Amino acid sequence: MSMVVVLLLLLPCALLCLFSCAAAQLTPDFYDKSCPTLIPTVRAVLQKAIAKEPRIAASLLRLHFHDCFVNGCDASLLLDDTPSFTGEKGAVPNNRSARGFRVVDRAKFAVEKSCPGVVSCADILAILARESVVLLDGPSWAVQLGRRDSTTANRSAANNEIPPPNSTLANLLSKFQAKGLNAQELVALSGSHTIGLSRCVSFRDRLYNFSGSGRPDSTLQPHFWEDLRAKCPRFHGNNVVAPLDAHTPLHFDNLYYHNLHASVGLLNSDQVLYSTSGPNSTRAIVTRYRDDQGAFFADFASAMVKMGNISPLTGTSGQIRKKCRRVN
Ligand code: HEM
Ligand SMILES: *[C@@H]1O[C@H](CO)[C@@H](O)[C@H](O)[C@H]1NC(C)=O
Ligand SMILES: *[C@@H]1O[C@H](CO)[C@@H](O)[C@H](O)[C@H]1NC(C)=O
Ligand SMILES: *[C@@H]1O[C@H](CO)[C@@H](O)[C@H](O)[C@H]1NC(C)=O
Ligand SMILES: *[C@@H]1O[C@H](CO)[C@@H](O)[C@H](O)[C@H]1NC(C)=O
Ligand SMILES: *[C@@H]1O[C@H](CO)[C@@H](O)[C@H](O)[C@H]1NC(C)=O
Numbered sequence: 001m002s003m004v005v006v007l008l009l010l011l012p013c014a015l016l017c018l019f020s021c022a023a024a025q026l027t028p029d030f031y032d033k034s035c036p037t038l039i040p041t042v043r044a045v046l047q048k049a050i051a052k053e054p055r056i057a058a059s060l061l062r063l064h065f066h067d068c069f070v071n072g073c074d075a076s077l078l079l080d081d082t083p084s085f086t087g088e089k090g091a092v093p094n095n096r097s098a099r100g101f102r103v104v105d106r107a108k109f110a111v112e113k114s115c116p117g118v119v120s121c122a123d124i125l126a127i128l129a130r131e132s133v134v135l136l137d138g139p140s141w142a143v144q145l146g147r148r149d150s151t152t153a154n155r156s157a158a159n160n161e162i163p164p165p166n167s168t169l170a171n172l173l174s175k176f177q178a179k180g181l182n183a184q185e186l187v188a189l190s191g192s193h194t195i196g197l198s199r200c201v202s203f204r205d206r207l208y209n210f211s212g213s214g215r216p217d218s219t220l221q222p223h224f225w226e227d228l229r230a231k232c233p234r235f236h237g238n239n240v241v242a243p244l245d246a247h248t249p250l251h252f253d254n255l256y257y258h259n260l261h262a263s264v265g266l267l268n269s270d271q272v273l274y275s276t277s278g279p280n281s282t283r284a285i286v287t288r289y290r291d292d293q294g295a296f297f298a299d300f301a302s303a304m305v306k307m308g309n310i311s312p313l314t315g316t317s318g319q320i321r322k323k324c325r326r327v328n
Contacts, residue, residue, distance in 0.1 A: 026144035026312060030123075035115035042127045045107040050135055054250045057132035058196025059100035064129035065192070065307065066094060067122065069179060070158045072311025074150035075121035077158070078104060078324040084152075091158030096239065097199055101325075104128065108324050121324035122147035126308050133304075136195055138252030139297035141305055148318035151327045165202040165267040166211075169276040172269055179310050181303070187273055187285040188299040189307060193244040193266070194256035200232035200240045203267055208234050210268075219275045221263040228266075242266060257290035 031038045049056045067077040070088055077094070078101065081087045088094055089101075104121070107128060111119050123145045130143045163175040176186040206217040207229050216225060224246075231242050243249035244266050245256050256270070265271035274286045289296035322328055 025314060026146045026309060028142040028144060030145035031115070031119060034118045035111065037114050038111060038119055039127060039131075041110050041114060042107045042124060043131050045103065045110050046128060046131050046135065049103045049106070050132075054136075055196060056100055056103055057136050058192075058249075059098075060103060060125075060128045060132045061192055062196065063098060063100050063104070064125045065189070066098060066158070066162055067125055068307050068310045069162050069175075071150060071154060072313070073122050073126060073147055073308055074311075074313050074318060075125060075147075075321065075324060076150040076153040078121055078125075079150070079153045079327070080325045082326070086155045087153045088155055088158040091155045091162070093158060093162040093164065097202070100128075104324055112322070117320055117322065120147050120149045120318075120320050122149055122312065124324070129304070129308075133252055133300075136250060136252040139301045141301035144305055144308055146312070146314055148313040148315075149321040149324075149327075150313065150318055163269060165198070165269050166205060167269045167272070169272040169280055169282065172272070173280060179307070181306065183280070183282050184285055184299060185303040185306060187282050187289065188296065188303040190270060190273060191254065191256050191289060191296055191300055193270055194254070195249055195252055196244050197241040197249065198244055198266055199238060200242065201238040203228070203242070204232055204234070204238075206268055207232060217268065217271075219263050219271050224264040244270070254289055254293040254296045257286050257296070260286050261290055 046057070046060070063077060064073070066088070067073055067075060070076055077088045077098070079087045081090065089098060104124060107124050108121060111124065126143050126145070126147070130141060134140045161175065161178070163172055167175070172186055173183055176182070181189070205211070206220060207225065208216060210217040220228075228242060231240055245259060246264065246266075247255050247259070259265050260271060260274035263271065263275070265274065273282050277283070289299070319328055
């Protein structure tokens with residue numbers, strides 16, 4: 001009799017769980033009890049790294065993006081090649097441009113000292129991304145935690161799913177849509193290019209032979225074009241770098257959107273957010289963020305939380321890696 005009552009009482013709970021527990025649940029307080037020193041520990045490592053090289057903040061923000069777009073935010077990007085899989089570090093969007101891995105290792109090492117075996121590498125990346133934006137005077141957000149780490153990586157997914165710098169607007173929209181991110185989130189997240197640098201190889205086509213036309217990209221502002229040609233020669237210098245935001249590459253602000261209005265966006269994928277017209281045009285969103293840094297900051301913060309929520313491993317899926325570069 002009492003058994004039946006208990007079962008009847010449990011039934012609604014079980015049904016509720018079917019709906020709410022099925023969705024991955026990340027929460028900002030995931031490690032509050034198991035690792036209360038987590039955030040200050042990661043922040044201290046980052047502050048040291050930024051003091052040595054401020055650009056590292058940009059590089060770390062980018063790592064979180066490149067992790068999340070490939071099988072979700074599961075630290076797959078951090079795995080070195082093994083005999084059983086080729087890692088994502090060698091994929092075209094990462095090879096010779098993804099950087100900051102040693103800072104991630106240092107953060108993980110420091111966290112392992114105080115809370116061994118508790119905090120995932122995927123969460124450390126998410127924290128480093130948030131702290132990097134904050135330390136360059138950008139917005140903050142409640143970083144969601146509770147991700148676990150993958151046991152494998154997928155180089156071809158990294159090649160296919162991370163958009164290349166010569167993407168058209170339609171390409172960008174569809175690659176972001178594939179990850180559940182809309183046009184507004186595309187434009188807000190691209191505002192990350194208010195910090196950091198890009199190699200010449202990522203924008204050279206625009207300077208000399210845009211889309212195989214034999215001519216430069218006609219949207220390039222003439223003086224900007226001249227400056228870039230001086231930096232980025234046609235036949236060599238692949239790894240020479242130029243700032244994504246020429247004015248304040250170490251300050252997280254909305255000048256990126258001013259640049260797009262002035263036709264001085266560095267990558268094709270930047271400039272098309274303003275210059276492409278038609279039914280999919282995102283020009284009005286660019287203008288809104290140019291005119292209202294507060295709106296940009298608010299939308300950037302929510303979009304980062306949403307990007308950080310792409311297919312996380314939770315519960316008993318995956319593992320908590322001991323070292324971010326290899327599976328346990
Ligand atoms: C919209 C599609 C995007 C494309 C096509 C793109 C492409 C690129 C490229 C080509 C570079 C330079 C790499 C090199 O050195 O050659 C770069 C740098 C960077 N990207 Fe993106 N990106 C996109 C979106 C994002 C997003 C969503 C974020 C972060 C949320 C981000 C953050 C960064 C940062 C911070 C840098 C500078 C990194 C450094 O200085 O080390 N990007 N991106
Ligand atoms: C990475 O780039 C370097 C230099 O361009 C090249 O030699 C190497 O083969 C590339 N790695 C992969 C995995 O493609
Ligand atoms: C890797 O990703 C590609 C999609 O780009 C997919 O077709 C393939 O099945 C994936 N491989 C593994 C081993 O999951
Ligand atoms: C971008 O460049 C790659 C490699 O050079 C090329 O295969 C691709 O077609 C280009 N995409 C666009 C949209 O121009
Ligand atoms: C608009 O973007 C969608 C992807 O979201 C794409 O499928 C469609 O072809 C684009 N339309 C135009 C006119 O570019
Ligand atoms: C521009 O690129 C296209 C294809 O990528 C090539 O066929 C053409 O010869 C190039 N033009 C010049 C002037 O280099």
